[in-house]
Amino acid sequence: MSRSTADSASSVTLPTPKERRRLREALALSEEQVAEAMGVTKATVRSWETGRSSPRGRKREAYASLLGTYGPDDAPTSPESSNSSERAAEPQSGPPSPVRPQAPARTQTQAQAQAPAPAPAANAANVRPKAAAKRAAKPPKAPSPPPVITAGPARKGTPKPQERLKPVAAAAPQAAEERPAGPPAVPGLTPEEAFDALYAHAAPGLVHQTYLLTGRRRLSREAVEYAFHHAWEHWPEVAVDADPVGWVRATAYEYALSPWHRLRRTHKYPDAPPTEASRRALLTALLDLPAPYRRTVLLYDGLGLDLPETAAETEASTPAAANRLLHARTVLAKRVPELADPDALHRRLSALVTEAPTATLPAARTVRTGSERRTRTWTRAVLGVTAVLIGITGFTAATAPTHYIPANAPGETVNGVPVRGGPQKLRPEDLQLRDQLRSEPNPGPERLIPAAE
Structure with missing residues (x-):
């Protein structure tokens, strides 16, 4: 990709995250369809619509074209026009205009006709050829019907007609x-x-x-x-x-x-x-x-x-x-x-x-000064606590011993007779049993002793 193409893709201005989601639903496209058209995952599309990230490079231009906020005629053709468009896109120091950026009004028939149209934009965003061939072979998906809001319980047995949610684009x-x-x-x-x-x-x-x-x-x-x-x-x-x-x-x-x-x-x-x-x-x-x-x-x-x-x-x-x-x-x-x-x-x-x-x-x-005062107070408190922790850490490192010195226990006077060691003293019963075992070493049957011839 040349430098001029990269500058053209990076200068594309995307709508706000909420507006991206609104435009996608106005086109009757699901997150899966947008992810398939852009060659990314569903989680990436969700992060684009929540503001956690934004597409870059040629995917940014393709995403803007998919939402209907950018066309081939909008790309700058020279560095001068690119610089002028960037200067025009710079935010003013004051608050923005009260009118939100609106998507071009589309009827339901036009939205259905434009639903399978992201394939050319995806090809421009370097989508894999296999995925593009599979999407071309698939029949176009019909857009899901908008959710229906019921009108609540009927009065006196007369059924109330269902009230559809307001169309987004209208x-x-x-x-x-x-x-x-x-x-x-x-x-x-x-x-x-x-x-x-x-x-x-x-x-x-x-x-x-x-x-x-x-x-x-x-x-x-x-x-x-x-x-x-x-x-x-x-x-x-x-x-x-x-x-x-x-x-x-x-x-x-x-x-x-x-x-x-x-x-x-x-x-x-x-x-x-x-x-x-x-x-x-x-x-x-x-x-x-x-x-x-x-x-x-x-x-x-x-x-x-x-x-x-x-x-x-x-x-x-x-x-x-x-x-x-x-x-x-x-x-x-x-x-x-x-x-x-x-x-x-x-x-x-x-x-x-x-x-x-x-x-x-x-x-x-008063609100502004209170906010600034609270910010200064918290900043000073954090700096103070950090300084105290640094001081305590430095004092501990300076006063801590560098090696271990074992302490010798002082001598103590031992009073009394130590406990006698060895086996316990035999009782009369134990002595009698010992003598019996010694006198009758083999109380069983007599052993056969082979005699030598």
């Missing part, structure tokens, strides 16, 4: 229009100003969402503050993320749903439920759900995320997220009968999520 632009992914990106903002804008935009709503998850107002404020402390510590990573609000939301949810909070007295029991009957019934039913099911239904029906995004944020597979959503809707329909219709549940949860937050939060500057 629902993503709508979700991006309904809920902003973050504050608008303004070029020229300093990191502090960008963080303050993100905090002012997302913190109040995240506190209210976390309260719906846990039922504890104090814990929700603590979780959001912890999430923004963590975001400021990893701000270079958060600033270039396609969805900074989702990054902070996932951190806050993970902290708030940690089971260790049950051991703390202040967070052991939830707060008093609201006085309104409908709100109290819905919040009580939500808190009765297991934490993963509660989080899934809040993300899908409350925030309007599509199923692949919900599965990626909850670190579950798409079928597992669909099953959690079905179970959560069934339980909520049993507890609150008027929410048996998924549309009604979606409206109620959306209304709860979009309520005006009433929590009072510290200023963004």
Whole structure:
């Protein structure tokens, strides 16, 4: 591979890990199909979609072409164009644009027609000829049907039609229009100003969402503050993320749903439920759900995320997220009968999520300085403990003896007669037995002694 080809392949910009997974499912491709087309294992494809690794070289270009985010016309043809594209791809110092990168809209027929198409991209990625010949001989696989969400128990014996999950390619632009992914990106903002804008935009709503998850107002404020402390510590990573609000939301949810909070007295029991009957019934039913099911239904029906995004944020597979959503809707329909219709549940949860937050939060500057102060404190503590261990180790090495000197035991005075050694003294019975054995050495029959002639 020439240097120009390598530079062209390395300059290909891939979407975010969550977007890679969403694009693959929009094309109705499984992990096995992508792995077979790329000539890698299923575990490698999963690591690409979770962000643990990324393809390199020509596999990167082939993977981008497979997802539909890169074409032959996008490759730079000269070093000048390559440098200009790299400069254009450099991240700005401020937060990213609130609109997520969306895949081109595809119908189901187009997705089925494009499903067996990765073979040319795989050949470009140096796939083994035998594997390519086997794939060419195989008939094209039909894409698996999308999971189906049932509408819950029917009312008065009338069957309800089944509600299909939202199509990924069609629902993503709508979700991006309904809920902003973050504050608008303004070029020229300093990191502090960008963080303050993100905090002012997302913190109040995240506190209210976390309260719906846990039922504890104090814990929700603590979780959001912890999430923004963590975001400021990893701000270079958060600033270039396609969805900074989702990054902070996932951190806050993970902290708030940690089971260790049950051991703390202040967070052991939830707060008093609201006085309104409908709100109290819905919040009580939500808190009765297991934490993963509660989080899934809040993300899908409350925030309007599509199923692949919900599965990626909850670190579950798409079928597992669909099953959690079905179970959560069934339980909520049993507890609150008027929410048996998924549309009604979606409206109620959306209304709860979009309520005006009433929590009072510290200023963004206070959160930033608190994060920096905590980082300095932990750094100093680690350095102090390390210095103490080094000092103790040096003192021990300096004062420890270099060789072993055996200690001679001092002499002691022995009083009394030592114990007599040898066999025990024979008793009269033993003496009589001994004499008898000596006098009658052979009590048996007489022995035949041959006589010599």
